[in-house]
Amino acid sequence: MDRKLTVLIIEDDQDACAKLRDCIEESLHLKFQNCTNQSQEGLDLVKSGLPDVVILDLELHMGGGNGLIFLAELKKTELSHKPYILVTTNNSSNITYEQARNLGADFIMSKHEKHYSPEGVVEFLEIMQETILSTNKASETSVVVSEDARRQKYIQRIQRELDFIGISPKAVGYQYLTDAILLNYQDPQPNLCRQLSVKYRKTDTSIERAMQNAINRAWRISDPDDLLEHYTARIRSDKGVPTLMEFVCYYANILKQDMS
Numbered sequence: 001m002d003r004k005l006t007v008l009i010i011e012d013d014q015d016a017c018a019k020l021r022d023c024i025e026e027s028l029h030l031k032f033q034n035c036t037n038q039s040q041e042g043l044d045l046v047k048s049g050l051p052d053v054v055i056l057d058l059e060l061h062m063g064g065g066n067g068l069i070f071l072a073e074l075k076k077t078e079l080s081h082k083p084y085i086l087v088t089t090n091n092s093s094n095i096t097y098e099q100a101r102n103l104g105a106d107f108i109m110s111k112h113e114k115h116y117s118p119e120g121v122v123e124f125l126e127i128m129q130e131t132i133l134s135t136n137k138a139s140e141t142s143v144v145v146s147e148d149a150r151r152q153k154y155i156q157r158i159q160r161e162l163d164f165i166g167i168s169p170k171a172v173g174y175q176y177l178t179d180a181i182l183l184n185y186q187d188p189q190p191n192l193c194r195q196l197s198v199k200y201r202k203t204d205t206s207i208e209r210a211m212q213n214a215i216n217r218a219w220r221i222s223d224p225d226d227l228l229e230h231y232t233a234r235i236r237s238d239k240g241v242p243t244l245m246e247f248v249c250y251y252a253n254i255l256k257q258d259m260s
Contacts, residue, residue, distance in 0.1 A: 004031040005129050008051040008083070010070060012037040012062035019118040020055060029126045037063025039070040046074060051083050052132055053125055058089040058100065068096070071103035084132045088121060154182055154255060161251055164230040166222030173214030176200070176207050177248070184252035192248065212244050 007030050011017045017035045024032040033051050036042050037060055046054065058067035067087065074082070087100055087108040097108055109116060109124075125132075158181050159169070167174055179199070180192045189195070193204040200207065219227065219241045233250045237243050242250070 003133060004029055005052040005125060005132060006031050006033045006049070007053045007055060007125070008033050008042065008045055008049065009035040009055045010037070010039065010042040010060070010067065011035065011055065011057040011088075012060040013057070016057075016118070020121060023118045023122040027122050027126060029129050030122060039063075039065025039067065039073075042070050043073050043077070046083060047077065047079070050079065050081070054083045054085050055121065056085055056087050056105070058087060058091050058096065068099060068103060071100060071105060075104050081135075084128065084135075086121065086125065088116075151182075154185070157255060158182060158251060161230065161254065165227055166218045167214050171210075171214040171217070173210035173212070176211045177214060180211065180244075180248045181251045181255065184248050185255045188249075188252070208244060215244065215247050216241050 004027075007024055009017050009020055009032075011020070014037075017037075021032050021035060024030045030053075033049055034045050036045060039060060041064075042054070042056075045051070056067045056070065060066050067089070071085065074085075082104065085105045085107075087105045088111060089108065090111045091097075092110060092112060100108060107124075109121065155178060158178050159174075162174065162177060163169075167177065176196055179196055183189070183192055183195060193208045196202075196207045197204045231242070231250065233242070233246065235242050236246065
């Protein structure tokens with residue numbers, strides 16, 4: 001393996017952190033990423049830096065939070081890969097160890113062990129390097145596949161709803177509406193047409209017109225009973241047809257309710 005393991009340290013003892021950092025920087029297989037004495041900051045650093053390894057102290061008396069809080073919050077976080085968690089601690093409670101493992105700790109080293117040392121921590125991680133990197137690579141591939149499958153599931157759900165109210169896949173605005181609803185579901189923003197104009201290399205106005213025309217045509221030619229059954233939001237427009245943003249927000253909310 002050519003790539004070094006990136007390592008984040010969450011440790012409230014400054015001397016311990018400095019010694020670990022020195023050993024990591026001397027290693028040919030590890031790369032120091034950061035150090036913090038706060039469990040919340042540690043979580044933020046994991047999200048932003050995606051380290052391969054976290055060396056975690058359970059008791060952060062000189063910092064903030066503790067290692068169990070970090071593990072519990074990390075467990076709820078969606079990442080492309082979860083770091084390998086190596087706990088190094090002065091705590092000797094078997095109950096605490098069991099809970100740490102339940103929350104995702106991969107290995108626990110007691111600082112009270114006779115042969116414990118920062119050099120030993122680094123040597124252990126060097127032994128684990130190939131396995132950790134291989135696991136992360138497999139995890140990243142799985143996440144990409146999962147995200148693609150999820151996106152396709154959302155698209156199918158949106159297009160089924162469009163079919164219910166009579167918006168034809170042949171309509172120019174059909175794909176635009178699909179994308180607009182998905183964008184609004186994922187990250188609600190006021191400039192949907194601007195985003196779509198970049199993707200499709202069309203003007204904002206032409207994209208907005210195509211989507212509104214597709215909506216207008218559905219309300220003109222579709223069976224009123226189908227419309228009442230499948231579009232239950234109040235229509236505030238005097239024309240008796242949903243505005244573009246009313247329409248997009250309605251289906252984005254359906255997606256949130258059904259798919260989240």
